[in-house]
Amino acid sequence: MERKLIAIDLDGTTLNADAQISAKTKAVLTQAREAGHIVSIVTGRPNRISANFYDELHLDGPMINFNGSLGHIPHQHWHDEYQYTFSKDVAFDLLAHRAELGINMIAAEGKNLFLAVRDHPVEVGFFPTVLQSNEILNQKTLQQNPISLTVAVDRSHEDHLLSYLRHNFNDVVDAAPWGGPNAVVELGVKGVQKATGVEVLAHHYQIDRKNIIAFGDEHNDAAMIDYAGWGVAMQNATAPIKSLANDMTTFDNDHDGLATYLQDYLKLAE
Structure with missing residues (x-):
């Protein structure tokens, strides 16, 4: 079989509901690499909360963070490292x-940047519940252009925020609401998506699009699933992702859906 580039989303895909990588998933991804295939994490998460999974899988190639806006090799210098930032x-x-x-929290992030301001308590995963004094976002502390802004609002204000952003910054940023219980909108550079990162990976490894297999479950995986030669939606994916994908896993992310599918697809021994 030709060498495949396997692009894996983290949340809802590689990770189970407890945000962990199961023993089976770890074993199958290791097997895939031993068979000569490439495994790359392509996630919406910042690098600060995905490098642990990269290390756990013993990966050594580039990782894509912030939905395509940052491509880097953790713990080392990579001459093709890139990042997209906005003003x-x-x-x-x-x-x-x-x-x-109606904004409750704003977080500005980059590869080595994390600043936030919280006016009301918000229980949003991925963010420290207590901010250190050197993590407070204001005019003075934000010295560099961010890769990403995460904005939590009251649910009743979400549409207003989205129309405000469209009206004022439509040519600069794309604003994507998160799925899930919180009204959270994430801002990234206009036109940059996970597919942007996958294209960089394909070029780096000299892999044709037809040999890219991508796994995802949410709207931020759409461009990547569309770009890949073989896009696979998780059993637990949203309806639009399922309709876009070439195939679907038999099991969800809590039952090793990705691992079981890959074992089959790559004909890896049980």
Whole structure:
């Protein structure tokens, strides 16, 4: 079999509901690599909360974070490292208008950047519940352009925030609401998606699109699943992702759906 580039999303795909990689998933991904295939994490998560999974899988190639906006090799210098950032003025504008927009929290992030401001307690996964004094976002502390802004609002204000962003910054950023219980909107550079990162990986490894297999479950996986020669939706994926994919796993992310599918697809021994 020709060498495959296996692009894996983390949450809802490689990780189970407890945000862990099962023993079977780890074993199958290791087997795939031993058979000569490439495994790459392509996630919406920042690098600060995905490098642990990269290490757990003993990966050594590039990882894609922030939905395609950062490509790097953790723990080392990579001459093809890239990042897409947008003007910090967007953050300053939202800071200035946060009361009228119903904003509860704003976090600005980059490869080595994490600053946040919280006006009301928000239980949003991925963010520290207590901010250190050197993590407070304001006009003075934000010195560099961010890769990503994460904005939590009251649910009743979400549509207003989205239309405000469209009206003011439509040519600069894409705003994507998270799925899930919280009204959270994530901002990234206009037009950059997971497929942007997968294309960099394909070029790096000199792999044709037809030999890319991508796994995902949420709207931020759409471009990657569409770009890959073989896009696979998880059993637990949203309906639009399922309709876009070439195939679907038999089992969900809590029952080793990705591992079982890969074992079959790559004809790996049980």
